[in-house]
Amino acid sequence: xxxxxGQDRQADRLPGLESRLFDIPEAKFIEVVRLLExxxxxxxxxxxxxxxxxxxxxxxxxxxxxxxxxxxxPFEDVLESVSGVDVPPGRIERRVIDPVWRLVTQRxxxxxxxxxxxxxxxxxxxxxxxxxxIGRRLWPMAAQAVREGIRPAEQGRPTSWHMLHIDEEMRxxxxxxxxFLEIGLTAESLKDALAPKPLSVLGDRHVxxxxxxxxxxxxxxxxxxxxLLLVAASRMANPADLLTxxxxxxxxxxxxxxPMIFAQLSGLxxxxxxxxxxxxxxxxxxxxxxxxxxxIAPEEAVAIAERLVAGVDTTSAVMxxxxxxxxxxxxxxxxxxxxxxxxxxxxxxxxxxxxxAVPAPSENGRPIPVDENAQEAAEDHxxxxxxxxxxxxxxxxHEPLKEAMESMESGLLARARALLAQYPKAVGEPGxxxxxxxxLFYALRLLELVxxxxxxxxxxxxIMAATGELAEEG
Amino acid sequence: MVKGAIEYAPSTxxxxxxxxxxxxxxxxxxxxxxxxxxxxxxLIPSLSQGTGIYVVAWKAVPDMVSMTMHDRYLHGLxxxxxxxxxxEIRRATLRAARRGLAGPQAAQAAxxxxxEDEEQGTLTHYLLVLSILKAAGLESPEMLKAGIDxxxxxxxxxxxxxxxxxxxxxxxxxxxxxxxxxxxxxxxVGLAHAPRPGRLTRGLNxxxxxxxxxxxxxxxxxxxxSPVAEFCAEVAQHTIAIGERVxxxxxxxxxxxxxxxxxxxxxxxxxxxxxxxxxWLLDGWSHITGAWEVAQGEDRHRQxxxxxxxxxxxxxxxxxxxxxxxxxxxKQVTPAHRRSVRMLEDWRTGQMDIDAIRRIEAVxxxxx
Numbered sequence: 024x025x026x027x028x029g030q031d032r033q034a035d036r037l038p039g040l041e042s043r044l045f046d047i048p049e050a051k052f053i054e055v056v057r058l059l060e061x062x063x064x065x066x067x068x069x070x071x072x073x074x075x076x077x078x079x080x081x082x083x084x085x086x087x088x089x090x091x092x093x094x095x096x097p098f099e100d101v102l103e104s105v106s107g108v109d110v111p112p113g114r115i116e117r118r119v120i121d122p123v124w125r126l127v128t129q130r131x132x133x134x135x136x137x138x139x140x141x142x143x144x145x146x147x148x149x150x151x152x153x154x155x156x157i158g159r160r161l162w163p164m165a166a167q168a169v170r171e172g173i174r175p176a177e178q179g180r181p182t183s184w185h186m187l188h189i190d191e192e193m194r195x196x197x198x199x200x201x202x203f204l205e206i207g208l209t210a211e212s213l214k215d216a217l218a219p220k221p222l223s224v225l226g227d228r229h230v231x232x233x234x235x236x237x238x239x240x241x242x243x244x245x246x247x248x249x250x251l252l253l254v255a256a257s258r259m260a261n262p263a264d265l266l267t268x269x270x271x272x273x274x275x276x277x278x279x280x281x282p283m284i285f286a287q288l289s290g291l292x293x294x295x296x297x298x299x300x301x302x303x304x305x306x307x308x309x310x311x312x313x314x315x316x317x318x319i320a321p322e323e324a325v326a327i328a329e330r331l332v333a334g335v336d337t338t339s340a341v342m343x344x345x346x347x348x349x350x351x352x353x354x355x356x357x358x359x360x361x362x363x364x365x366x367x368x369x370x371x372x373x374x375x376x377x378x379x380a381v382p383a384p385s386e387n388g389r390p391i392p393v394d395e396n397a398q399e400a401a402e403d404h405x406x407x408x409x410x411x412x413x414x415x416x417x418x419x420x421h422e423p424l425k426e427a428m429e430s431m432e433s434g435l436l437a438r439a440r441a442l443l444a445q446y447p448k449a450v451g452e453p454g455x456x457x458x459x460x461x462x463l464f465y466a467l468r469l470l471e472l473v474x475x476x477x478x479x480x481x482x483x484x485x486i487m488a489a490t491g492e493l494a495e496e497g
Numbered sequence: 498m499v500k501g502a503i504e505y506a507p508s509t510x511x512x513x514x515x516x517x518x519x520x521x522x523x524x525x526x527x528x529x530x531x532x533x534x535x536x537x538x539x540l541i542p543s544l545s546q547g548t549g550i551y552v553v554a555w556k557a558v559p560d561m562v563s564m565t566m567h568d569r570y571l572h573g574l575x576x577x578x579x580x581x582x583x584x585e586i587r588r589a590t591l592r593a594a595r596r597g598l599a600g601p602q603a604a605q606a607a608x609x610x611x612x613e614d615e616e617q618g619t620l621t622h623y624l625l626v627l628s629i630l631k632a633a634g635l636e637s638p639e640m641l642k643a644g645i646d647x648x649x650x651x652x653x654x655x656x657x658x659x660x661x662x663x664x665x666x667x668x669x670x671x672x673x674x675x676x677x678x679x680x681x682x683x684x685x686v687g688l689a690h691a692p693r694p695g696r697l698t699r700g701l702n703x704x705x706x707x708x709x710x711x712x713x714x715x716x717x718x719x720x721x722x723s724p725v726a727e728f729c730a731e732v733a734q735h736t737i738a739i740g741e742r743v744x745x746x747x748x749x750x751x752x753x754x755x756x757x758x759x760x761x762x763x764x765x766x767x768x769x770x771x772x773x774x775x776x777w778l779l780d781g782w783s784h785i786t787g788a789w790e791v792a793q794g795e796d797r798h799r800q801x802x803x804x805x806x807x808x809x810x811x812x813x814x815x816x817x818x819x820x821x822x823x824x825x826x827x828k829q830v831t832p833a834h835r836r837s838v839r840m841l842e843d844w845r846t847g848q849m850d851i852d853a854i855r856r857i858e859a860v861x862x863x864x865x
Contacts, residue, residue, distance in 0.1 A: 219796060221796075223798050224798055393597075395601035395604070396601075398597075398601050399600070399601050399602070402600060402601075406851050406855065410851070460596070461596065461597050461604075464566075464596045464597045464598055465597045467566055467598070468567075468597060468598055468600070471565065472851070476563055476564065476565055476566060477563065479566055480566070480569065483566055483569060483570070487573075492573070
């Protein structure tokens with residue numbers, strides 16, 4: 024009875040803890056994660072880890088190493104992300120990890136697993152070299168266990184993968200996992216060369232590192248080069264950049280397979296772009312002012328759009344050589360999804376996001392102080408609107424963007440002029456004068472962000488004339 | 498209006514000019530100085546891809562460069578106040594930012610900085626009163642107990658200061674006037690025994706962190722920008738070494754408040770010159786240390802771009818202030834710097850690059 028009551032209390036406490044773990048300082052968060060890891064096998068704690076994964080991804084505390092985690096190291100970058108819209112090409116779903124682990128523990132060398140497990144437990148978090156040394160022995164054995172476990176059925180013998188309740192798609196991904204495990208050590212050293220992730224620019228030394236790693240893997244098996252390139256692509260901010268250098272890479276013994284590798288990789292890049300654009304809609308990033316306002320901030324929407332458009336443009340340029348109309352159509356579909364997201368999250372929400380920060384004149388004539396948080400948000404929105412100019416060509420947004428900008432400019436001017444008309448009433452009361460002037464300058468700033476300094480300058484001159492500073496500026 | 502590109506190696510701080518915290522990327526940290534016939538002029542580094550510095554009449558700047566609203570306002574203030582010392586420029590900059598024209602966060606930071614300046618002034622004044630009384634052997638527990646901001650405390654202070662003036666053989670009004678002058682000079686630097694270091698002393702400490710950060714970054718992130726980072730660390734170290742000497746000397750003189758008050762004409766000029774020298778030494782560095790702090794949250798490519806941006810505006814010491822010719826040394830770094838300068842291109846086109854402006858404003862919000 025008492026034990027049961029204790030469990031209830033624990034179950035009650037943990038969900039509360041989950042939400043609080045998003046608010047506490049980073050150092051405290053890391054401390055709590057360390058404590059939770061000691062009892063991580065408890066079901067409530069597992070649930071807590073799932074709930075706080077977004078912050079774990081963000082903070083990346085050195086987690087207590089486990090053998091399962093060492094197993095995942097070679098393909099951790101190719102795992103689907105927990106949140107957001109980024110999907111690495113050739114992504115592995117997280118649901119694949121448990122069946123893979125089961126196969127390894129059931130079919131692998133039990134003595135070796137026990138030995139490696141003990142070594143892992145003695146390894147300090149963050150000691151990457153020690154973990155890789157453990158991986159060096161674990162990965163080849165695990166690759167073999169997975170391959171054997173999901174071998175197609177032989178005559179008179181049922182497939183073990185059916186017994187694991189895995190579908191064909193999972194089986195395909197488990198085969199990919201086996202390939203990543205086979206190239207584990209090379210993949211790990213390539214990750215070092217392509218750091219820090221995400222790589223925004225693919226420099227010469229990065230290309231050299233990819234080439235050398237590809238040649239090493241090709242000596243092992245030409246068929247594994249594709250997987251190594253997926254590891255490389257997953258380290259990059261725009262995975263399509265890899266396609267632009269692929270034809271210049273000397274792939275060593277996999278030279279002859281280059282056309283096939285290029286076709287495979289470009290297909291996966293397109294699929295990844297499609298999946299990312301699909302997430303825009305599926306995760307509430309889609310069009311519609313109300314929905315988008317809740318789901319995504321305008322600046323974030325533009326940042327996502329910029330990444331996707333860069334990916335589509337690079338892929339289109341590289342894949343022109345394939346002259347495949349199906350790809351063009353698929354990439355066009357990605358752009359359409361991005362356009363809908365930008366329209367919903369940035370353009371349609373602009374009136375509520377920007378104009379609302381400029382206070383309307385009060386009835387009693389006394390100036391209303393500007394809410395600086397609202398001003399900050401409005402400025403972010405105005406910047407997002409301006410950044411859409413760079414996307415207008417690619418997304419065919421010229422007209423709606425022009426309309427939104429013109430509407431914001433005239434709306435801001437109308438509100439700013441109303442404040443200016445009321446300004447003389449505030450003069451005389453020192454506090455009121457400053458409040459009224461700051462409101463005018465904040466409105467001026469929004470106008471500048473939306474319409475540019477040249478157009479805003481006329482209103483600046485009007486403010487300075489009203490405040491008496493124009494004559495002084497002379 | 499443009500006097501033309503010159504190879505720029507100023508002899509003195511005044512010739513180098515004071516850095517102005519503009520938010521227009523092309524103008525960020527450009528320097529204003531008093532030129533021929535005492536007219537203000539601005540020094541703009543390489544308007545195009547060329548080398549050298551352009552000297553432009555201050556009033557002509559808005560006609561030449563598209564400026565942000567913040568910069569138009571700040572430009573007007575500087576014209577109006579004929580400001581060209583680091584202290585005057587800073588005051589104008591804070592007034593412009595307080596208007597909100599560099600965003601709400603910069604406005605809040607400017608308000609805080611102005612409040613801190615005022616508090617620092619009061620604190621310095623108070624500590625100097627105590628120093629004078631101590632020098633005259635008139636320490637008063639009653640006065641300390643009452644507190645200088647109460648009526649009773651002020652009455653006691655006036656009484657004791659009158660006696661201190663007699664002891665120093667000067668008129669009380671003159672003592673008060675000199676006290677006000679010395680407090681105004683000392684407040685930005687701060688007194689050695691003050692509970693909180695002055696703004697310039699904090700700036701010197703920030704510069705030490707920056708030096709260490711640059712040295713560490715150059716070591717940990719090999720690449721084209723690492724020699725640039727090493728050079729930034731060397732310039733910082735050289736400035737720190739001079740700054741520490743000046744600061745030590747300043748504090749020694751301030752500790753001898755009695756002789757300072759007595760040999761006023763000569764001693765005050767020296768103390769004022771030392772405080773001014775601290776101001777000039779650290780001029781332009783607060784933006785640099787603040788920008789590097791902001792860059793800590795960014796990826797290494799962006800950090801490399803920041804290192805290159807900072808190199809462009811590095812406050813190299815004038816010839817008369819340093820035995821080392823940093824201008825010449827900077828030319829050795831330039832080729833490596835140019836190789837990795839691609840991300841800087843937006844800053845040089847003069848187009849309103851809203852992302853670049855935002856980065857500058859983020860620094861202003863951190864280091865107003």
